[in-house]
Amino acid sequence: MGRGKIEIKRIDNATSRQVTFSKRRSGLFKKARELSILCDAEVGLVVFSSTGRLYEFASTRKKLILPTSMKSVIERYTEAKEEHMQTMSASAEAKAAMLLRN
Amino acid sequence: MGRGKIEIKRIDNATSRQVTFSKRRSGLFKKARELSILCDAEVGLVVFSSTGRLYEFASTRKKLILPTSMKSVIERYTEAKEEHMQTMSASAEAKAAMLLRN
DNA sequence: GCGTCTATATATAATGG
DNA sequence: TCCATTATATATAGACG
Numbered sequence: 001m002g003r004g005k006i007e008i009k010r011i012d013n014a015t016s017r018q019v020t021f022s023k024r025r026s027g028l029f030k031k032a033r034e035l036s037i038l039c040d041a042e043v044g045l046v047v048f049s050s051t052g053r054l055y056e057f058a059s060t061r062k063k064l065i066l067p068t069s070m071k072s073v074i075e076r077y078t079e080a081k082e083e084h085m086q087t088m089s090a091s092a093e094a095k096a097a098m099l100l101r102n
Numbered sequence: 103m104g105r106g107k108i109e110i111k112r113i114d115n116a117t118s119r120q121v122t123f124s125k126r127r128s129g130l131f132k133k134a135r136e137l138s139i140l141c142d143a144e145v146g147l148v149v150f151s152s153t154g155r156l157y158e159f160a161s162t163r164k165k166l167i168l169p170t171s172m173k174s175v176i177e178r179y180t181e182a183k184e185e186h187m188q189t190m191s192a193s194a195e196a197k198a199a200m201l202l203r204n
Numbered sequence: 205g206c207g208t209c210t211a212t213a214t215a216t217a218a219t220g221g
Numbered sequence: 222t223c224c225a226t227t228a229t230a231t232a233t234a235g236a237c238g
Binding site (some may be wrong): 209210211215219221 | 229230233237238
């Protein structure tokens, strides 16, 4: 969807990979949100950039259940969260919150 | 993106809501997959239709962490999963599916 | 409900500042 | 390294079988 057609394979150039990530992530989240609204669906979306930054969306409507395949993800999340909590200090709290927020 | 422009609000007609769900879900998953490949990102996507059917995608690469806002989701998943396991029998498959449905 | 078919809306690749 | 633009690729609304 652009001036040229691209193959779906890892973009080698780090810069353009970052640019594409930014654009497509934005589009993906937009569509996730639209789906949840239009179709009254529960949607949970988690994205980690290759640099480890977290982005999330979750429609908060009724009941959302995670799929089995995400079990490991949940486990890792729990671990990370615990680590996070352990190393968290009062002043680091805000920083971490911001980090998680974007 | 079609013959006409639509507002982003819940589609009242159940039939067209289902049709739209099917189409957009497909597109969303495709884009989730593309993002993960193109940008070497970790992506986890969970969708529950309004009728309770589950759809998922998770790139299995490196580190995927769930966002804070998904905590309740995880909890619910865990609960449901436990229930599922407890009541599951070979012949109870269908029943379990119903359980997950809502 | 599900696949196919367009016309049109949107997303976005490439580019320029 | 970001914004803004814009040409093009893609997604999809609406219609039909």
